[in-house]
Amino acid sequence: MSSPLLSVSGLTKWYRRGGKTIAAVDNVSFHIETGETLALAGPSGSGKSTIARLVLRLVEPDAGRIQFDGEDFLALGGAALRSRRARLQMVFQDPLAAFNPRATVARVLDDPLRIHGIASRLKRPRRIAALLERVGLTPDLAPRAIHEISGGQRQRVAIARAIATKPSLIVLDEAVSALDVSVRGQILHLLLDLQREERIAYLFISHDLGVVRAIAHRVAIFDAGRIAETGDARTVVDAPQSAIGQALVAATPRLNRA
Amino acid sequence: MNPLRRFLRTPEALAGAVILAALLTMALAAPLLFPGDPQAIAGPALLPPFQDWSLPLGTDRLGRDVLAELFHGARTSLAVGLAAAAAALVIGAVIGTLAGFAGGLVDEVLMRITDAFQTVPSFLLALAFVSVVGPSLGVVVVAIALGAWTGPARVARAEVLSIRERDFVAGARVIGMHPLEIAFREILPNALPPVLALSSVIVAAAILTEAALSFLGLGDPNRVTWGGMIAEGRTVLRTAPFLSIVPGLALVLTVLGVYLAGEGVVETTAVRRSLS
Numbered sequence: 001m002s003s004p005l006l007s008v009s010g011l012t013k014w015y016r017r018g019g020k021t022i023a024a025v026d027n028v029s030f031h032i033e034t035g036e037t038l039a040l041a042g043p044s045g046s047g048k049s050t051i052a053r054l055v056l057r058l059v060e061p062d063a064g065r066i067q068f069d070g071e072d073f074l075a076l077g078g079a080a081l082r083s084r085r086a087r088l089q090m091v092f093q094d095p096l097a098a099f100n101p102r103a104t105v106a107r108v109l110d111d112p113l114r115i116h117g118i119a120s121r122l123k124r125p126r127r128i129a130a131l132l133e134r135v136g137l138t139p140d141l142a143p144r145a146i147h148e149i150s151g152g153q154r155q156r157v158a159i160a161r162a163i164a165t166k167p168s169l170i171v172l173d174e175a176v177s178a179l180d181v182s183v184r185g186q187i188l189h190l191l192l193d194l195q196r197e198e199r200i201a202y203l204f205i206s207h208d209l210g211v212v213r214a215i216a217h218r219v220a221i222f223d224a225g226r227i228a229e230t231g232d233a234r235t236v237v238d239a240p241q242s243a244i245g246q247a248l249v250a251a252t253p254r255l256n257r258a
Numbered sequence: 259m260n261p262l263r264r265f266l267r268t269p270e271a272l273a274g275a276v277i278l279a280a281l282l283t284m285a286l287a288a289p290l291l292f293p294g295d296p297q298a299i300a301g302p303a304l305l306p307p308f309q310d311w312s313l314p315l316g317t318d319r320l321g322r323d324v325l326a327e328l329f330h331g332a333r334t335s336l337a338v339g340l341a342a343a344a345a346a347l348v349i350g351a352v353i354g355t356l357a358g359f360a361g362g363l364v365d366e367v368l369m370r371i372t373d374a375f376q377t378v379p380s381f382l383l384a385l386a387f388v389s390v391v392g393p394s395l396g397v398v399v400v401a402i403a404l405g406a407w408t409g410p411a412r413v414a415r416a417e418v419l420s421i422r423e424r425d426f427v428a429g430a431r432v433i434g435m436h437p438l439e440i441a442f443r444e445i446l447p448n449a450l451p452p453v454l455a456l457s458s459v460i461v462a463a464a465i466l467t468e469a470a471l472s473f474l475g476l477g478d479p480n481r482v483t484w485g486g487m488i489a490e491g492r493t494v495l496r497t498a499p500f501l502s503i504v505p506g507l508a509l510v511l512t513v514l515g516v517y518l519a520g521e522g523v524v525e526t527t528a529v530r531r532s533l534s
Contacts, residue, residue: 053428056428056431056432058428058431058432082434082435082436083434085431085432085433085434086434088432089432089433090428090429090432092425092428092429094425097424097425097426098425098426098429099426099429100426100430100444100448101426101448102447102448111430111433111435112433112434115433115434115435115436116434161429161433164433165433165434
């Protein structure tokens with residue numbers, strides 16, 4: 001149990017654009033312990049979302065290692081990778097784009113249960129109802145189409161899908177950025193509850209340092225594909241050392257400024 | 259407003275629907291109105307239309323009832339047209355989805371095969387296929403589909419290329435869905451509308467190709483086809499032009515009906531898309 005849940009070292013991803021190669025992610029290393037929240041913060045274009053996609057093997061890195069659950073995650077392929085995916089889930093920024101436009105709430109939650117053989121066909125409807133209740137929704141939402149429910153409800157369904165397979169790590173890519181402020185608070189509370197009860201670790205990607213300070217244990221500040229600064233979330237947000245950290249804090253709107 | 263009523267509001271769509279409905283009724287009613295073999299001799303040879311009311315459209319060179327042949331021919335034309343178009347759409351959608359989703363070498367190989375089929379004139383392809391395998395209804399369907407699937411394949415591939423970058427596809431991968439299930443259950447249904455918009459053109463082309471094959475004597479010899487009727491009438495074109503004109507008119511009306519109805523469907527779905 002000494003090794004961390006997720007450890008990333010030397011991760012690098014190049015993109016070629018018009019003959020020039022740009023490092024979207026440049027030699028990045030970090031780790032996450034079980035039940036911990038690590039926030040990745042940074043301006044847009046700093047490579048935060050690319051990190052999310054690399055960690056989930058949605059894009060392949062050009063260099064580096066990803067160790068997850070004591071396994072070399074990059075060495076996995078095919079069926080082995082698909083089965084491991086149950087332990088590593090993701091919530092996307094835009095809850096409408098994250099679902100098949102033809103799907104219903106029930107189908108969205110049924111897929112992970114079916115694919116990973118978590119519940120038999122007959123038991124799945126009850127499992128789906130329980131998942132909906134777990135994220136603060138009523139089970140009668142199940143037959144509704146995804147486009148018929150509100151943005152906040154959709155993001156709750158996305159979280160329900162992510163926890164359906166009982167993962168140990170969820171990557172949240174700007175998961176609350178598209179929500180309005182009151183809904184954002186509720187979703188953050190739900191995430192904190194889930195973490196406390198199920199010991200889920202979060203890789204929380206955000207450009208909003210206020211949210212980061214509220215939810216994360218540690219933060220890594222990104223700039224141009226590199227980690228500029230890392231440390232305890234409150235310490236870093238309250239007194240950033242790096243230039244980019246100070247710029248991000250200065251850019252955060254504050255209403256209670258004296 | 260429900261889609262059917264919106265569909266029937268445009269005059270073109272209404273005309274197309276009426277023609278297709280009439281055609282469908284003809285095809286379905288053929289064995290009831292004209293039981294028995296339509297190729298059996300029913301009266302004197304070369305009876306002109308509107309002379310004998312038991313044989314309203316007259317008889318052909320062998321004394322067969324032209325109206326009965328016309329009704330039974332509608333069955334063949336519709337069956338071949340719809341089956342060939344359905345086959346072409348299915349093959350095209352599957353190949354296009356595989357090429358677009360897999361990318362890389364698979365895409366390259368599948369699209370070069372598509373190119374190869376597209377460079378050969380589709381009628382020539384059908385002609386060659388039927389002459390080699392031998393004429394029968396199934397072979398004619400396959401022969402026509404062989405030349406028609408490339409259009410749907412290209413459209414499906416283009417759609418899939420744009421859809422596969424969307425977040426919900428990444429979401430399906432994250433939950434561990436098998437790539438084939440992602441391709442055919444998540445992506446293909448969303449790529450289908452523009453592919454289906456091609457169907458009216460393909461059905462119309464298939465009906466014409468079938469008629470042309472029959473005209474050349476490569477249709478199913480055991481079935482009455484409009485193309486075969488035109489070919490029969492060709493030898494007596496000067497003395498009994500109606501033998502070619504009647505099935506010719508039926509063909510023109512059918513193709514027109516399919517086009518108009520297809521146009522109407524595209525129109526209504528376009529309206530629905532812009533509304534939502």
